Amino acid sequence: MDKIIRIGTRSSDLAMWQANTVAQQLEHFGCETEIVKIDSIGDVVLDKPLYELGVTGVFTKNLDVALLNGKIDIAVHSFKDVPTQLPEGIVQAAVIKRGDFNDVLVMKDGEDFFGEKNAVIATGSLRRKAQWLYRYPNHTIVGLRGNVNSRLQKLEDNDWDGAIFAKIGLKRLRLLPPQEEHIILDWMVPAPAQGAVMVAALDKDEELLEFVKQINHEETAKCVKIERDFLRVLEGGCTAPIGALALIIKEEVKFKACLFSPDGRNKMEFSKTVPVDNAWDLGEYGAKFLLERGAKNLMRSIHNEDIEKSTLIYSTKSLSLDQTNQLDSKIGVASSDFITIRNNRLKPVIVKKPIKNVVFTSQNAVEALLNNFDALELNFENIYCVGRRTKRLIEKRIGKVKQSENDAQKLAAYLVDNLEDKNITFFCGNKRRDELPTILTENSITVNEVECYKTQLTPRKIEEKYKGILFYSPSGIESYLKDNSTSTSVAFCIGDTTAAEAIKHFENVIVSKVSTVESLLKSVNAHFEEIEESQKNQQ
Known part of the structure; x- marks a missing residue:
């Protein structure tokens, strides 16, 4: 291209990094570029009033005005900050390859605060606030504004336990603290288009658009379009507690999105995997799916239980949409996580x-181990586990399972009878039950325990209107009882171990036939169907 391309950007360090990256990519294709810093409308001499220029954005307004007024040829944006509706006359010219999309917690003085009931975390994002409070309801969130450097300084100057940042911003500015001073929040769903950089241009500049198209990363563009379609249809805007992430893996698009009430007490989720060629409307589909199920009310911080339902139950673990749909149509359900899992950092010497x-007795242990090590680093000769799903996960991610049993006692009995080398490594959590290690130790088998995750209680108060409470572990019951009474609700339990704990506190306990969520939901349907039939017979 013959002319020098003028690249408009804000003057912050991160914005300049993005603009320079775009400049380098364009220069690779044989053109000259010039960086033009635009920080206020005062930098631009307007030929027309703003409304005639079609400018409706807030923060991107300055670059839009400069572009429409001919002061710059292209504008470079952090895509997550761009409104879903671009001003008239401006189009998306390219999206460069996405960087790391994760959020990260930068800690003030280490991880010890996780063991305390209260903590103070800083963030200026409503999305991050809602997701953090959903996971840690007893923590306090304080506001945090400014550029990356000023926010890091505020963390240093204040008595906070940590602050949440976009990892990519810290990495691009080489400000990411050492590994022991930050935690990657891989459980937090990022903002739509987080980590992506968008180049905007005028729709009438066809020659420029054709040239800039050369730096477009097609895979990133497809993914962020799905995410932004989801945001657009929900009409949440940049301030709504909405997360969305689309990834292309082996010719499939894996899409996950979530919507929270502003206080973080309730959430809705959507997830779906489809072939790449069928993913063009995936974001819209996901948004409409949630809207049909009460998303508008959730955004307004109104409880999303359907008051017309004749029966209401509460799950102490978040249910997926597919799981919720397995319940009878007359049963309304609300859910929150009453326990959270935090993976420990393991030293490489453990698997050297x-x-x-x-031995694994839970999926959490498998996932925690894989969070620390690549599967290729795990050289295990014999793998033993409890549970069909744990076995399935191990064989999918690590290797063949030699023996699995339905519960820890049965697995311990098998190991006592069949283990030739009287030594095992037990990957477990901090609240592991005693049966397996006790039985093995009593039978002269050495047990080397590796605590690879922590189960933390996240109690929360719920209204006393639910006819059934769903429990998935003794820890979940412990967490529930911290802020709630047993009342007259039926305790639905996922297995015998959980039921044994529930019997101590609830008069009516029902245990699922199989230790799966699906079986537990079937037991809920069967119980209330039986009650309904009984009531009909009495009439």
Whole structure:
């Protein structure tokens, strides 16, 4: 291209990084560029009033005006900050390859505060606030504004436990603290288009658009379009507690999105995997799916239980939309996580040498181990586990399982009878039950325990209107009882171990036939169907 391309940007360090990256990519294709800093409308001499220029944005307004007024040829934006509706005359010219999309917690003085009931976390994002409070309802969130450098300084100057940042911003400015001073929040769903950089241009400049198209990263563009379609249809804008992430893996688009009430007490989720060629309307589909199920009310911080339902139940673990749909249409359900799982950091020496015998009693332990190490680093000769789903996860991610049983006692009995090398490594959590290690130790088998995750209680008060409470572990019951009474609700339990704990506190306990969520939901349907039939017979 013959002319020098004028690249409009804000003058912050992060914005300049983005603009310079775009400049380098364009120059690779043989053109000259010039960076033009635009920080206020005062920098621009307007030929027309703003409304005639079609400018409706707030923060991107300055660059839009400069572009429409001919002061710059293209504008470079952090895509997550761009309104879903571009001003008339301006179009998306390219999206460069996406960087790391994760959020990260920068800690003030280490991780010890996780063990305390209260903590203070700083963020200026409503999305991050809602997701953090959903996971840690007893924590306090304080506001945090400014550029990356000023926010890091505020963390240093204030008595906070940590602050949440976009990891990519810290990495691009080489400000990401050492590994022991930050935690990647891979459980937090990022903002739509987080980590992506968008280049905007005038729709009438066809030659420029054709040239800039060369730096467009097609995979990133497809993914962020799905995410922004989801945001657009929900009409949440940049301040709504909405997260969305689309990834292309092996010719499939994996899409996950969530919507929270502003106080973080309630959430709705949507997830779906489809072939790339069928993903063009995935974001719209997901948004409409949630809107049909009360998303508008949730955004307004109104409880999303359907008051017309004849029966209301509460799940102490978040249910997916597919799971919720397995309940009878007359049953309304609300859910929150009463326990959270935090993966520990494990030293490489743990798996440096081959391990002959390893035991897993939960999927959480498998996922925590894989969070620390690549599957290729795990050299296990014999793998033993509890549960069909744990076995399925191990064989999908690590290797063949030699023996699995339905509960820890049965697995311990098997190991006592069949283990030749009387030594095992047990990957577990901080609240693991005693049956397996006790039985093995009593039978002269050495148990090397590796605590790879922590189960933390996240109690919350719920209204006393639910006819059934769903429990998935003894820890979930413990967490529930901290702020709630047993009342007259039926306790639905996922297995015998959980039921044994529930019997101590609830008069009516029902245990699922199989230790799966699906079986638990079937037991809920069966119980209330039986009650309904009984009431009909009495009439």
